[in-house]
Amino acid sequence: MLEVADRSASSDTDHFDSAAPAAPKRASGPSMNAVNNWVPHDLVMRDSWFPLAHDHAVGKTPVRRAVYSHPFYIWREDGKVVASEFHPLEIVTRDKSPYTDARGRYPVIEHYGLIWGWFGRPEAADPAHLPSLPFLPPKGGLPKHMTATIRFDCSAPISLENLIDLTHADFLHADVVGDEKSDSEEVEVYYDSETITMVRTLVNKSVAPIMKFFSGIRQPTQNVRQVIRIYLRSHCAIAYGRFSPGDDVPLFHPCTPESRDRTRMEMVMNTSNAGTMFRHVMPKAGYKVSRQDSSMTNPQSPRYMDLSPRKDLHSRFDQAGQRYRLLMMDLAARQDAGDFAYRDNVSADCSDIIGLRKELFQF
């Protein structure tokens, strides 16, 4: 009934970014199953695209972002985006990091209406490693009201673990997405070395209040299919909800690890296909929902900063979160061993995997 993903403690790893502020070194942990060996603050993912800004946020004046505390100054030169570890007005007194070219510039790319910076070996930067987001127009252009910048007061993997376990939504976000009452709840998990996808199917769930008020759903219940797909390295997630009766709500939910314990989300919710009211209101829900999440993930976060001999308890609804922990630790262990290769293709169209109704999202 209660499942714990049991594994040997062999993947007990120390992954550190030598340039980031040092965290206390973990002793090799006591024998315990790996899923409880979870110290998300120590995970550093390299050779990855991170979404740093909405394209409309960057002009001639540099804006400041960070990935694992490494500065990214982003601006446009002749309309073309550049990202540098130095501010153009900075009198440089520090050494260049190994993550930029001779001029201190990071590889940068503009896609899906976002600006993506490459963190890792510059020579390995390749658009083929950009996550597939089939519900966003590749050239951007969605209205600004479908985008937002939101920050989470916790470590990025904690925010993503929060997202992939949607049972929390029924409690934390009941006033937005409806309570926990449903006739049945199924959770399926699929994964490869770079992604994890969770599909949650609910039959006759209480209607989400936001749909009741803004989409005019009259029925007391609705069937819900929610998909969370995480691109492990870039800490990006797709949250795609199909509500019937109701709307299709595809959300791009990145969790960029700007620093060890704080996370930035350049969210995009493509509600183009919903009614006028819902289309404008639903993306705003992020401001409320994110505060509700932070009320739990903020106090939760420091409790994961050190390896603890006290194991977390798990239920069968946690299999996705447990798998996410294991996959992240595996990937970090591989990177620690110097293997930065992508074994699975993250840019391959994932429409079928997330069950996207493609007819609604033609670009």
Added chain:
Amino acid sequence: MASPWWKVALSEEVTSTKPLAVDVADQPVVLWRDAQGIARALEDRCPHRRAPLSRGCVRDNGWIQCGYHGWSYDGETGRLKDIPNMKDEQKFPPVYKAAAFAVSENGGFVSVNLDQKTLLAPPAVRHDMPLGGTAHVALGHDQWISALFDDPGLVLDIRSVQFTPYLMSDLREENGLLVMERFCQWGKLHWPSYATAEFPITLITRTDPETGETEAVLRDDSFRTLLTAQVAPVPAARGVTQVRWRACIGDELKGSHAVGLRHKGSFAVRETVDAAALRVLIPSASHLANKLREDIRSAAPAVPSSVSAAA
């Protein structure tokens, strides 16, 4: 040293409508009342994903429910009772529990002992006192107690009462408590204390050497009790001391200052300490008190107490 009882809340602060977060040093604790009205205490950390249980709610049947994923726990044992949508699979192995603490309630205080199997008798307070309050002080627990011994005026505020540096009786041990008596003056025009022949009032304090819990009695020179207070400093997170107190005013009050004690706000624990005065406060009674506290501590048998050691 056996794990002591800490007065972590006033009775009226603990309800069945909203859980209350308190702490004993670095140990977060959640308090609430179950369906029978009994005060319960668990570690304020859901063992599922480590979220604070105090941000959840109390269910109608008296279980506490985590606000993150809805896991529910029984207060007496800490056992997990319910995971939402698990339907008929709600039987959990015994390890599925939150750390539970011993709770006792009397005299208008709720006390916890971090050692659930403690053999120490819960504290007894003589009678209910109608006045009460909580102060948060940015001063460590030991330092707060030392200040109380050397100059109560830095940490306590009794209307019209001036504490003098003159002790009527030195600090001594009496039935396991540290007892002392200090001369006080009414705050009116009078000779400064060093030139005063007689003092109209005294403050007797009886302090538990481990917890610093203190009974303070203000008496006049005719042996009338003007005010009795029970003051309980508890070490809280980040070196803050949380002080809960209750007080009652004597029945027979003579003189305008004494009668003035009947007005609201006549007793309080100070939220802020005058740091400039504290820094230059010359150790006197506290010097002896620290020695006595040390002796009493080392004489007591060691008993492991903390939750993390047990888990």
